[in-house]
Amino acid sequence: MKYFSLDTVANAYQANSTKTKNKFWGLLSILSSLNTVVRPGISYDFSTSKVSDFLESLFCLDNAKKNYSGGSTWNIMLSSKWTTKVPEQMLSKTPNVYDIIAWYFRTQPFNDDIDNAKLLEMFLQKCNISLEDAKALFDMTGKTLAYSSSLYNEADLLKKLKITGKNITAEGNSVVASPGELSRAPFIQTLYAGQSTLECLIITPFKFSDLYAGGGTPAKKIKARQTIYFGTPGSGKSFEVKSLVKTNDKHTFRTIFHPDSDYSTFVGSYKPVTKSNIFFATGPRTLDELADILKDAYNNASNANSAVMQFGIEYSNYFNGRIASYSKQTVVSKAIPGTTYDKELQKAVNLAPWIEKHCTTSDISYEFVPQAFTDAYVDAWKNPTEDVYLVIEEINRGNCAQVFGDLFQLLDRDDKGVSEYAVTADKDLYKYLSSKDVLGPNHDGIKDGKLVLPSNLFIIATMNTSDQSLFPMDSAFKRRWNWVYVPIEPENPKSQFIITIDNKKYDWSKFLVAANERIKDVSESEDKQMGNFFIKEDIDKDEFICKVMFYLWSEVCKDEYHARSFFHYKDGNNDEFSFNELFQKDAAGVKKDVALLQGFMSFLGVPEK
DSSP states (O other), X not given: OBEEOHHHHXXXXXXXHTTBOHHHHXXXXXXXXXXXXXXXXXEEEEEHHHXXXXXXXXXXXXXXXXXXXXXXXXXXXXXXXXXXXHHHHHBSSOOBHHHHXXXXXXXXXXXXXXXXXXXHHHHHHHHTOOHHHHHHHSBOOXXXXXXXXXXXXXXXXHHHHTOSSSBBOTTSOXXXXXXXXXTTSHHHHGGGOSGGGGGTEEEESSOHHHHSXXXXXXXXXXXXXXXXXXXXXXXXXXXXXXXXXXGGGGGEEEEEOOTTOOHHHHTEEXXXXXXXXXXXXXXXXXXXXXXXXXXXXXXXXXXXXXHHHHHHHHTXXXXXXXXXXXXXXXXXXXXXTTOOTHHHHHHHHHHHHHHHHHSOOEEEEEEEEXXXXXXXXXXXXXXXXXXXXXXXXXXXXXXXXXXXXGGGGGGOBOTTSOBSSOEEOOHXXXXXXXXXXXXXXXXXXXGGGEEOOOTTEXXXXXXXXXXXTSSOOXXXXXXXXXXXXXXXXXXXXXXXXXXXXXXXXXXXXXXXXXXXXXXXXXXXXXXXXXXXXXXXXXXXXXXXXXXXXXXXIIIIIGGGTTTTOOOBSSSSSSOBOOGGGGGXXXXXXXXXXXXXXHHHHHHHTOOBO
């Protein structure tokens, strides 16, 4: 077990104080008090006591902290431009994420194997920010962070920072008010001061959605519950899907279909698993659910310390980052108010890895192992207010009739988005879903042994039109999906790449237009055309040959050689070349690739840049 060193924490504070403002930490404290990744346009309740305790722990350099129990419930809603407005309104410069992390976790104990990747994962999970949003807010450059075997004293940190007064701010000054006193402290007041702040967020000391329509219901980005995005290779299908689900990573489940995909790889099946003789809980549990479990264990135990220790070991993976990084202090304060059993809980969590390593024997047993469909199904039923996404990449590369089986019938949805027809779950799936740790026998998701898709479960798939012949879909399956075509957009500003062939450069967009026209002419179809993201960056000659030219040869021109192939290096009768010739040398021993490719560009009419 180790902590950030005194120098690391002090340096992080100094770096942050020149780049962050108080209101940024106020916002971060609110986000950290939520139990879900924040999304724009949705109002969230937050506890002022949680926010106060968070700010107190970071900005009061006194070993004796205040406890702000019994706070009120406020509301926050972020704008669609919040990641743009936060840098404008709450940051002086772009802070390095590891400086933020070092101060955020300044008293946090870590396992000895902690590294920057795990730190970042813990931080994003703790403050409920997606990786994509973090990249918009922070400098993600790695930093070397020093650790110590023991936690520094607050007085030593205060001395190191050379600040007068125990209550400090994020901007390097001391303040009279305690950081957690939201009515006086600068962290929260400045969050809702000024008209421009409304461009970033709205904070109200009441439930916003009770008074303003739409504040509590997320606007659906898609209305259809099943959608297939289809188009040519590289048209941006996966990017479209990613943009739909990017704010809901915790509730997104992905799978890729392939020729060997079947019902068991989609839904789940019994598999051999290594089972320890010491039970460590798994599966989705919210912080409130854990608090209820601890409360019951505490109330029914003859020895309170033992009950907390047993709970800590059994549910250790919810506190060490394997499943989640819930706050031990928060769980204890919810379950056993007014006690300090979080210290006992900390000991148990620290002890669990040693017990797992030295005190267990493992046996092979068979258990039902859920796959993407079942995981998404369970998550949707357990989180009815969240949109849950099941993403299927390359849906036509698998035999859909074989993969979906009788689940096919669930795809018929009523006006509310619920399956019109229930399907009887097979015995293995029923046994798994009806267990108390998953849904339970009387849950609507498996009531009477029936499966029903809830309205908040969205199934989104991608399909490459050039591979339609792999596993054709029957019309009955097709009509149960909403189809969205992703067109080729050569002028898309995000795909303005450069092709470099020796000393000459060409615009990818101009090559794309010319090549696609030839593909359409030769194949008499648009399916084999290339999308604007067929390549994803500037490319040189060798990559152009192996990625673009190989595709054109193998998928379009090879069978048309000496017929309608457009593998030509000039206008004439004997100017054809094959893919293999790009790797050959002429009589003088010079590779032919540069001359052939530049001639190929000229033949297509692609001008030099």
